[in-house]
Amino acid sequence: MTDSPMSPVAWFADVGIKDRPTVGGKGGSLGELTQAGIAVPPGFVVTTAAFEVFLSALEAKEAIRPLVEALDPDDHAAATVLSEKLRARVMGDPMPPEVETAIISAMRQLCPEGQPVAVRSSATTEDADDASFAGLQDTFLWVLTPEDMAHKVRECWGSLYSVESMTYRRKHGLPEAGVAMAVVVQQMVDALCAGVMFTRSPTTGDKSVITIEGAWGLGSSVVSGEVTPDKWVLGKITAEISARDISDKHARQVPAESGGIIEVENEEPMRSSPCLTDDQLMALRDVGRKVERHYGKAQDIEWALDKAGNVLLLQSRPETVWSQKDAVAKPVTAPVANPMAHVMNIFGGRR
Amino acid sequence: MSAAPKGFPLPSSIKVVPGTESAQAAYPYYTQFVPEDDGKFWFYNSMHFPEPMHHFDMITAEAAYVAMGAFNTRVHVLPTAKGVDHRIINGRVYIGGVVVTDPDEIAERVAEFQTRAFWYYEHWEDLYEQWKDKMRALIAEAQALPSPSLPDYEPLATFKEGNAVAASHDLLKIYQQQVEGYHRMWHHHFEFLLLGYGAYMTFFDFCKKAFPEISDQAISRMVAGMEAEIFRPDEEVKRLARRAVELGVDHHFTDNVDIDAVLADLDKVGVGKDWLAELEVSRNPWFNVSSGDGFYHYHRSWQDDLSMPFAALPGYIDKIKAGANIERPTAQLIEEREALVADYRELLDTDEDKATYDQLITLAHRVFPYVEGHKFYCEHWYTNLFFNKIREFGRLLLAHDFFGPDGIEEDIFHLTQYEVESAIVDLMLSWGVGSPPRGPAYWPPIVAQRKAAIIEWGKHPTPPALGDVPDAIDDPAINMLWGITRENLDSWLDDGTGDPNELKGFAACSGVVEGIARVVKSVSDIHRIQQGDILVCQVTNPTWSPLFQKISAAVSDIGGSMSHMAIVAREYGLPAVVGTGVATTRIKDGQRIRVDGGKGTVSILEDA
Numbered sequence: 003m004t005d006s007p008m009s010p011v012a013w014f015a016d017v018g019i020k021d022r023p024t025v026g027g028k029g030g031s032l033g034e035l036t037q038a039g040i041a042v043p044p045g046f047v048v049t050t051a052a053f054e055v056f057l058s059a060l061e062a063k064e065a066i067r068p069l070v071e072a073l074d075p076d077d078h079a080a081a082t083v084l085s086e087k088l089r090a091r092v093m094g095d096p097m098p099p100e101v102e103t104a105i106i107s108a109m110r111q112l113c114p115e116g117q118p119v120a121v122r123s124s125a126t127t128e129d130a131d132d133a134s135f136a137g138l139q140d141t142f143l144w145v146l147t148p149e150d151m152a153h154k155v156r157e158c159w160g161s162l163y164s165v166e167s168m169t170y171r172r173k174h175g176l177p178e179a180g181v182a183m184a185v186v187v188q189q190m191v192d193a194l195c196a197g198v199m200f201t202r203s204p205t206t207g208d209k210s211v212i213t214i215e216g217a218w219g220l221g222s223s224v225v226s227g228e229v230t231p232d233k234w235v236l237g238k239i240t241a242e243i244s245a246r247d248i249s250d251k252h253a254r255q256v257p258a259e260s261g262g263i264i265e266v267e268n269e270e271p272m273r274s275s276p277c278l279t280d281d282q283l284m285a286l287r288d289v290g291r292k293v294e295r296h297y298g299k300a301q302d303i304e305w306a307l308d309k310a311g312n313v314l315l316l317q318s319r320p321e322t323v324w325s326q327k328d329a330v331a332k333p334v335t336a337p338v339a340n341p342m343a344h345v346m347n348i349f350g351g352r353r
Numbered sequence: 354m355s356a357a358p359k360g361f362p363l364p365s366s367i368k369v370v371p372g373t374e375s376a377q378a379a380y381p382y383y384t385q386f387v388p389e390d391d392g393k394f395w396f397y398n399s400m401h402f403p404e405p406m407h408h409f410d411m412i413t414a415e416a417a418y419v420a421m422g423a424f425n426t427r428v429h430v431l432p433t434a435k436g437v438d439h440r441i442i443n444g445r446v447y448i449g450g451v452v453v454t455d456p457d458e459i460a461e462r463v464a465e466f467q468t469r470a471f472w473y474y475e476h477w478e479d480l481y482e483q484w485k486d487k488m489r490a491l492i493a494e495a496q497a498l499p500s501p502s503l504p505d506y507e508p509l510a511t512f513k514e515g516n517a518v519a520a521s522h523d524l525l526k527i528y529q530q531q532v533e534g535y536h537r538m539w540h541h542h543f544e545f546l547l548l549g550y551g552a553y554m555t556f557f558d559f560c561k562k563a564f565p566e567i568s569d570q571a572i573s574r575m576v577a578g579m580e581a582e583i584f585r586p587d588e589e590v591k592r593l594a595r596r597a598v599e600l601g602v603d604h605h606f607t608d609n610v611d612i613d614a615v616l617a618d619l620d621k622v623g624v625g626k627d628w629l630a631e632l633e634v635s636r637n638p639w640f641n642v643s644s645g646d647g648f649y650h651y652h653r654s655w656q657d658d659l660s661m662p663f664a665a666l667p668g669y670i671d672k673i674k675a676g677a678n679i680e681r682p683t684a685q686l687i688e689e690r691e692a693l694v695a696d697y698r699e700l701l702d703t704d705e706d707k708a709t710y711d712q713l714i715t716l717a718h719r720v721f722p723y724v725e726g727h728k729f730y731c732e733h734w735y736t737n738l739f740f741n742k743i744r745e746f747g748r749l750l751l752a753h754d755f756f757g758p759d760g761i762e763e764d765i766f767h768l769t770q771y772e773v774e775s776a777i778v779d780l781m782l783s784w785g786v787g788s789p790p791r792g793p794a795y796w797p798p799i800v801a802q803r804k805a806a807i808i809e810w811g812k813h814p815t816p817p818a819l820g821d822v823p824d825a826i827d828d829p830a831i832n833m834l835w836g837i838t839r840e841n842l843d844s845w846l847d848d849g850t851g852d853p854n855e856l857k858g859f860a861a862c863s864g865v866v867e868g869i870a871r872v873v874k875s876v877s878d879i880h881r882i883q884q885g886d887i888l889v890c891q892v893t894n895p896t897w898s899p900l901f902q903k904i905s906a907a908v909s910d911i912g913g914s915m916s917h918m919a920i921v922a923r924e925y926g927l928p929a930v931v932g933t934g935v936a937t938t939r940i941k942d943g944q945r946i947r948v949d950g951g952k953g954t955v956s957i958l959e960d961a
Contacts, residue, residue: 206565209700239696242863243951333705334563341712
């Protein structure tokens with residue numbers, strides 16, 4: 003595991019946030035968490051170097067980037083034709099052997115017993131955190147074979163040439179030379195339950211609470227909004243559980259035998275039972291605090307609980323909504339030299 | 354939840370329960386509702402007076418409201434609030450705040466208040482030390498009052514001194530001095546209280562703004578004092594348990610023992626006498642704690658009734674013998690509190706806020722020893738002495754047949770404080786004149802009538818409030834002392850429309866527990882509590898804390914998140930919901946219930 007970030011493959015343990023330009027935001031974050039000693043399912047990143055080698059091979063046959071740069075962002079029909087053409091090449095043209103061998107052997111090393119993986123795109127630019135861009139990225143769950151994994155990596159790469167993605171770059175004048183895509187390949191947890199965790203309140207911005215949402219099965223049902231998750235509010239400092247909303251979780255997403263995921267109905271009492279115990283909530287809180295301390299700012303986390311009850315993090319990114327408000331925030335109370343003046347406000351009815 | 358606005362009944366619509374008219378009329382004239390009272394908003398002070406009032410016990414309301422009003426209105430000069438009016442109907446005490454609304458008057462009062470309050474905050478520690486000296490002196494004065502008695506003839510000793518004041522005069526003097534002392538105690542009680550709560554509320558408000566989802570409990574834990582007198586009685590019970598084991602007399606202490614028999618047995622052997630000596634050390638003064646809130650004469654102290662410490666001793670002894678550490682980990686609690694304060698501070702965004710936070714928590718910590726500590730001296734120690742002195746008069750009047758052949762000394766509490774004085778004068782007259790007193794014929798039927806009225810009133814629920822709901826309750830005194838806000842009132846109005854098996858209160862200590870409800874209405878019920886039961890009671894105060902080792906959760910009718918019960922529950926880490934209003938009436942003994950101390954809810958799961 004000595005591959006440098008400029009190799010086609012970089013292991014989580016060897017990368018961090020600083021490597022974002024080559025491993026993308028997601029890959030850098032998972033590397034950072036791994037290095038910080040937080041339990042993350044093991045994995046590697048197919049770096050932008052791999053993408054560049056692949057793209058060079060394609061360009062050697064026929065130009066790609068100049069075609070995108072020539073695109074009129076308002077010409078939807080032209081963009082559609084180009085997208086179909088470029089994506090077909092990304093999916094169909096041969097992959098340079100040094101890339102293909104590297105990623106397939108990395109997966110064999112990662113999954114000696116044929117464990118399934120998740121394949122997720124990991125964008126390299128700050129803009130990629132923008133909601134308008136984030137939605138364009140891909141996630142493939144429960145991928146069973148190295149060959150299929152390689153196929154999904156191509157799909158992630160190909161998403162760079164979707165109509166929306168190309169049009170977005172043209173509208174914002176982003177040079178194609180800087181456009182690259184890293185792809186995360188991560189051993190996949192057959193989760194008992196999974197969900198998200200915010201280390202500050204999404205509703206009030208309160209930094210003293212941690213909000214946890216979760217449902218049975220894979221976290222995709224929560225992230226996609228297909229199931230109303232259970233929700234808890236925990237004191238970040240006090241550990242008290244100040245709110246518990248246990249919802250009717252009608253379905254869960256589970257791995258399909260042939261790969262991918264399927265949705266199954268939940269029966270009672272499962273559907274109306276909390277998907278986490280208090281002890282598990284506390285374990286999640288501990289992890290949330292650790293990650294927040296590591297980054298020095300509030301985090302938006304995806305987590306899963308494996309069948310043995312271990313907490314694993316699938317993703318962590320900085321919370322953005324409230325932190326932007328903080329930047330312009332005023333003090334809670336105007337400071338005064340004498341604290342008694344604050345007390346006067348209580349008695350004076352000026353609250 | 355209907356859209357139509359709901360209101361509380363008008364005072365004039367509340368009828369005296371038939372058959373209790375004369376008992377109602379016997380309360381002082383200035384406590385009776387009059388038609389003009391319909392124009393004002395009133396709420397039932399169930400926090401302090403959850404039971405129908407014995408006529409004598411109304412002195413607690415009267416003396417407290419005399420003192421509170423004087424301090425708010427004329428001593429501290431609170432800018433927007435004066436005192437509270439009080440009324441009584443069917444034995445229930447209703448109160449209504451008097452607010453200042455004229456901007457000019459408020460401005461004038463702000464200036465006065467500022468000077469006065471700042472002086473107290475600046476000199477808080479010195480004034481509080483001085484306060485304790487005053488309280489100890491007041492207690493010593495009450496303890497020095499002799500028992501009232503009437504000799505057949507003036508003793509020769511005093512006669513020869515040329516005393517020239519007959520022994521009967523002492524009855525009046527002792528009684529009036531005791532009543533005067535009780536009033537003085539209530540003045541002392543309010544000397545710091547509002548200022549203390551105000552400083553605490555200021556920190557509370559700041560935290561709620563800075564951390565919108567912070568729980569009341571978390572704030573309370575940051576402020577809670579560690580050395581408060583009110584924890585001491587429980588510590589003394591633990592000490593006695595330890596001494597019992599050390600002296601080898603622990604086998605005397607088992608569940609449901611005959612306390613007098615145990616004390617007699619211990620007195621027979623040397624080591625037993627040693628333990629009894631230790632008991633005396635604990636009793637004075639630490640067992641001068643009321644098993645209730647100290648507002649009723651029948652809230653007896655541990656000093657007078659050892660049931661509570663004896664109920665707790667076996668459990669503590671078992672734990673000591675099992676090698677468990679039952680010490681209150683003060684150093685650890687202080688460390689936890691400091692860590693909590695530091696951790697929340699860390700979350701503040703600006704240096705300005707950190708500076709304000711530091712100012713306010715420092716002030717809250719300075720004032721809090723009074724807020725927590727005063728109750729031991731006022732509501733517990735002094736009040737207990739006071740009611741016991743009245744009992745002595747009860748004994749004297751009983752001895753002179755004032756309560757008839759079937760009377761008991763406690764019958765005195767069916768007389769108002771003014772009637773007691775008249776009965777004393779009747780006795781003084783009779784002793785001097787040599788003719789029989791009129792009391793023995795006059796009082797027994799009245800006592801019987803009032804006894805019946807108290808029972809009858811107890812059967813009739815009373816509305817939580819009367820009159821039109823104001824748009825806002827911005828009386829800081831009402832907010833602080835009773836925790837009453839516009840939101841509470843709305844929930845009271847909703848009461849009864851929701852699920853009858855769901856009770857809502859203040860979340861006092863988080864955690865979810867299911868168990869058997871033990872509805873405990875008085876100290877005489879505490880022996881029924883089994884290990885793991887959920888205590889359901891009207892008001893739990895720290896004097897019940899020895900029981901907290903036995904129970905798995907606690908629920909009360911009365912109290913807020915800063916109530917002493919909430920504080921003790923947090924120390925024991927017991928899920929607790931306080932201030933449900935109706936727990937002891939809605940929950941039946943033996944029912945299975947679920948307490949969610951984080952949400953502040955209690956669910957009745959199944960019948961007993």
